[in-house]
Amino acid sequence: MIGVEYSIAAYALGLGLMLGYGLRVWWRLRGALRRANERAGGSTGESQGEADSDVRRAEPASASRAR
Amino acid sequence: MGGTRRIAVAGYWVLSLAALAGAAWLAAYYAPVDADMGVIQKVFYFHLPAALCMFGACGLVFVAGVGYLWQREGWWDDLSHASARVAVLLSSVVLLTGMIWGKQAWGTWWTWSPRLTFSLVLWLLYVAYLVLRASIGSEQKRAVVCAVYGIVAFLDVPLVYLSTKLMPDIHPESIELERPMWVTLGAWMAAVTLLSAGLVAARYRVARLERAHEEWALRTGMGGPA
Amino acid sequence: MSAVRVVMLLAGKDLRIEARGRQTLGLVVVLGILIEVVLALGLGQASSGLRATAILWVTYLFGGVLCFEKTMAVERQHGAMAGLLLAPVDRGLIYLGKLCANLALLGALAAVVTPVGIVFFGFDLSAAPGAFAAVIGLSLVGYAAVGTLFSAVTSASRLQGGLLAMVVFPLSLPLVITSTQVLAGVMDRGEALDMSGLGVIAVFDVIFLTASWSVFELVVEP
Numbered sequence: 001m002i003g004v005e006y007s008i009a010a011y012a013l014g015l016g017l018m019l020g021y022g023l024r025v026w027w028r029l030r031g032a033l034r035r036a037n038e039r040a041g042g043s044t045g046e047s048q049g050e051a052d053s054d055v056r057r058a059e060p061a062s063a064s065r066a067r
Numbered sequence: 068m069g070g071t072r073r074i075a076v077a078g079y080w081v082l083s084l085a086a087l088a089g090a091a092w093l094a095a096y097y098a099p100v101d102a103d104m105g106v107i108q109k110v111f112y113f114h115l116p117a118a119l120c121m122f123g124a125c126g127l128v129f130v131a132g133v134g135y136l137w138q139r140e141g142w143w144d145d146l147s148h149a150s151a152r153v154a155v156l157l158s159s160v161v162l163l164t165g166m167i168w169g170k171q172a173w174g175t176w177w178t179w180s181p182r183l184t185f186s187l188v189l190w191l192l193y194v195a196y197l198v199l200r201a202s203i204g205s206e207q208k209r210a211v212v213c214a215v216y217g218i219v220a221f222l223d224v225p226l227v228y229l230s231t232k233l234m235p236d237i238h239p240e241s242i243e244l245e246r247p248m249w250v251t252l253g254a255w256m257a258a259v260t261l262l263s264a265g266l267v268a269a270r271y272r273v274a275r276l277e278r279a280h281e282e283w284a285l286r287t288g289m290g291g292p293a
Numbered sequence: 294m295s296a297v298r299v300v301m302l303l304a305g306k307d308l309r310i311e312a313r314g315r316q317t318l319g320l321v322v323v324l325g326i327l328i329e330v331v332l333a334l335g336l337g338q339a340s341s342g343l344r345a346t347a348i349l350w351v352t353y354l355f356g357g358v359l360c361f362e363k364t365m366a367v368e369r370q371h372g373a374m375a376g377l378l379l380a381p382v383d384r385g386l387i388y389l390g391k392l393c394a395n396l397a398l399l400g401a402l403a404a405v406v407t408p409v410g411i412v413f414f415g416f417d418l419s420a421a422p423g424a425f426a427a428v429i430g431l432s433l434v435g436y437a438a439v440g441t442l443f444s445a446v447t448s449a450s451r452l453q454g455g456l457l458a459m460v461v462f463p464l465s466l467p468l469v470i471t472s473t474q475v476l477a478g479v480m481d482r483g484e485a486l487d488m489s490g491l492g493v494i495a496v497f498d499v500i501f502l503t504a505s506w507s508v509f510e511l512v513v514e515p
Contacts, residue, residue: 003104003106003171006167007110015113018160018263025270032272188467199456211511223464226493229471230470
């Protein structure tokens, strides 16, 4: 059985890349969804000012990640 | 985002991962070991579908570019961005699996054969897209430039293929496949396509949400209390 | 004014600016010779047609990027581009004018760097000088077509220098691959000029001239 290790390595590497990327996107999607929900809540509730400043504090991080 | 949509998305991912697990089982236990090449031939079940999906992603970048220049809607740009990222991801997978195969089959990680060169140039083309994208500040300008680049890069793909055809070749032209091998290949094709499409969709969703958020922050930041 | 005259005028303007200062050409020619010196120190004299073409391509690629940048940067100063865009001229013609100016600069660069390469590396072009000139000439047209389009894009963005190279090099790789393979066949193996290879380059030229000419307008919009 030649090449078993190499085959497993190839599959692990390829799938690792794809699933790893998937996890990363999922993580970012969670953050984006949370912010979208906060925004929806903030624009209707009374505490709009606070939601705004929250978002603005979070903004640089998301902006640098987007780059 | 209603509950139905959540369930649909979750169902989609469960289906994709199940398809992947099934395909992995088929590749490991069902598909016979190739008489000439040995176990390493099994890498092919992953390698080829990834390559085909890569072309699909590149095509999507092209379509999104044309769509943007035609309609000037931000979502075309987001689609182009998401597809380009997945195109780079898939071409990395194609290159890496191909290199490991090459090490086993030909005893070397890299040779300048047509198809290796072709994959490498494709990878470079779409990495350049991402670099270009990251370095243009103005949103409008970025969208136009990326759309143009996406179109030009896709037009380049057949030319890269034709030019590499002039190089000396050692790649397997076509492989004789038995029936179980076809079944396995089909399963992998389905799994990788589902996974890639899901990744494009998820990345697209992220880009949409982030765009909406930036627009909102800009609007409220300008008009809201200082 | 006829289209040809407009293009000539626009290209003439850029070349006149260049002739007065000779900034770009001086820069790219010296850079090209430096690149050749560095490569010659490592590779030595015995060179095949494959190597010769690739070495020359390195100088053309880097020198070309600088030419494209300079001819477009001229327009960014004092808002010259805005004035040019206001002129009652088809934007495609502005592209063609820039392209001609760039091609003239590339031609001048190649005219100096190629003989220097022949001396440094002992290239033997005597086997097929015509084939060499045809392949390189056609390739440079395609390279300038892509470079001119994207120089208009990148001159407005932050990462200027490296960015144009990053975008134009991968797009031009089909030209490099084809010309190295075709010329290796002609010079190393003594074959006749591979017409299908020359065809690939010609198709590249046609596709990218047409595509760049038609989208240039979208890209230069302020």
